[in-house]
Amino acid sequence: MFFSTIVSALLLAASANNCNASPINAQSLIVFSPRITYPKAGMTWSIGSTHNVTWDTSNIPREKKGSMGRILLGYNGTESENLDVEHPLATAFPIDHGRVSVTVPKHAKPRDDYFIVLFGDSGNMSPKFKIRKP
Numbered sequence: 001m002f003f004s005t006i007v008s009a010l011l012l013a014a015s016a017n018n019c020n021a022s023p024i025n026a027q028s029l030i031v032f033s034p035r036i037t038y039p040k041a042g043m044t045w046s047i048g049s050t051h052n053v054t055w056d057t058s059n060i061p062r063e064k065k066g067s068m069g070r071i072l073l074g075y076n077g078t079e080s081e082n083l084d085v086e087h088p089l090a091t092a093f094p095i096d097h098g099r100v101s102v103t104v105p106k107h108a109k110p111r112d113d114y115f116i117v118l119f120g121d122s123g124n125m126s127p128k129f130k131i132r133k134p
């Protein structure tokens with residue numbers, strides 16, 4: 001799909017480059033962006049509750065198997081994306097596990113348009129879900 005297209009393009013570029021002896025570090029160019037499979041669109045999380053965020057690991061490139069991830073909570077405000085970088089929901093977990101447990105922070109304000117962003121090398125956004133008082 002999208003990712004494999006990028007890899008194929010990089011591999012082609014790399015092999016093309018071999019002839020003129022200009023080394024290219026394909027590993028640093030691969031951007032892996034896993035698709036989030038949970039939370040689902042429109043679901044509700046209660047403040048203080050715990051959930052397993054999950055993502056598709058089937059197309060993680062071998063070079064990225066050891067990467068650590070980070071999950072942030074956010075919503076799109078009128079002016080900009082509001083990503084709560086001060087309070088990550090999870091940090092330093094292995095991307096290739098495909099799952100990490102997160103707890104909805106006590107300071108989260110109820111809204112209908114939250115999403116999470118899973119960062120490996122680049123960020124991938126979940127669909128929108130709601131956070132409510134318990």
Ligand SMILES: *[C@@H]1O[C@H](CO)[C@@H](O)[C@H](O)[C@H]1NC(C)=O
Pocket residue numbers: 050051052101
């Ligand atoms: C998260 O997944 C683990 C392992 O499958 C399971 O033991 C745990 O109960 C799950 N937690 C939630 C909140 O679903």
Ligand SMILES: *[C@@H]1O[C@H](CO)[C@@H](O)[C@H](O)[C@H]1NC(C)=O
Pocket residue numbers: 076081114115125126127128
């Ligand atoms: C939030 O805004 C960004 C950029 O404006 C957009 O790409 C993204 O799809 C929006 N996310 C949600 C969950 O609405």
